[in-house]
Amino acid sequence: MSAPEYVPGHGLLRGRTAVITAAAGAGIGGATARRFLEEGARIVIGDAHARRLKETEQALAAEFGADRVTSLPCDVTDEDQVQALFARAEQAHGGLDVVVNNAGLGGTAALADMTDGQWSAVLDVTLGGTFRCTRAALRSLRAAGRGGVVVNNASVVGWRAQTGQAHYAAAKAGVMALTRCAALEAAEFGVRVNAVAPSLAMHPHLVKVTSQELLDELTAREAFGRYAEPWEVANVIVFLASGYSSYMTGETVSVSSQRA
Secondary structure, eight states: OOOOOOOOOOOTTTTOEEEESSOSSSSHHHHHHHHHHHTTOEEEEEESOHHHHHHHHHHHHHHHOGGGEEEEEOOTTOHHHHHHHHHHHHHHHSSOSEEEEOOOOOOOOOGGGOOHHHHHHHHIIIIIHHHHHHHHHHHHHHHHTSOEEEEEEOOGGGTSOOTTOHHHHHHHHHHHHHHHHHHHHHGGGTEEEEEEEESOBOOHHHHHHSOHHHHHHHHHHSTTSSOBOHHHHHHHHHHHHSGGGTTOOSOEEEESSOOO
8 A cells, every 4th residue: 555645734833833853864853844844833953963954954944944944963862962952942932832752762682682782872862862852841841831742752662562672662661651751740831741653654764774574574564554654653743743632641642553
């Protein structure tokens, strides 16, 4: 089954400012940045890869206007860089309304052979980075007092087992638990916190770091018999960021048929 036609924007995020991490390139973060612009938002994008980030900013600014796109290199394992990214949103747009925590790090290693370094690297980016950015988001949104939304990128691997993915699965399950706890705390000041859980959203970088055998296996598991396009995951992120999900918080929405 082929992918559906690309859905045009409907102004669902008009007038809002969003911070999006790991937004350089052709993956979910880049697709989310584009979709948010198409929906009328202003964006502040971060990524650990400074060159790709600048290229992404320039391309989006040329298409949507330089006044709506700002970037700053950000390694989510570095608290100072996280703080600088959120400060940029304050400086450029006077605050923020939405935060999308997309940064994550994968890898494949059997648990019996996994090193402490492999475990720590995946956990620090994927779970630790989501924690740092969620903390910064809640502090900023609480101080502003006008509500807001946080959307975290989890994974169906946070629910189901997959060999060689103990570190990644643990991190993503942690993102889901963090989302639920943060949602309860943030409700007090009108902020919603939800997550998406994709399985396989195909992009060029994924092809470079994942075996064709595994890609074929994961694709075959999907009900539609195909992988997701990154923009299809971004569409769900837009929904969670918009007023259409105003009564949803603490939820993780599967963007896959592979939850079980």
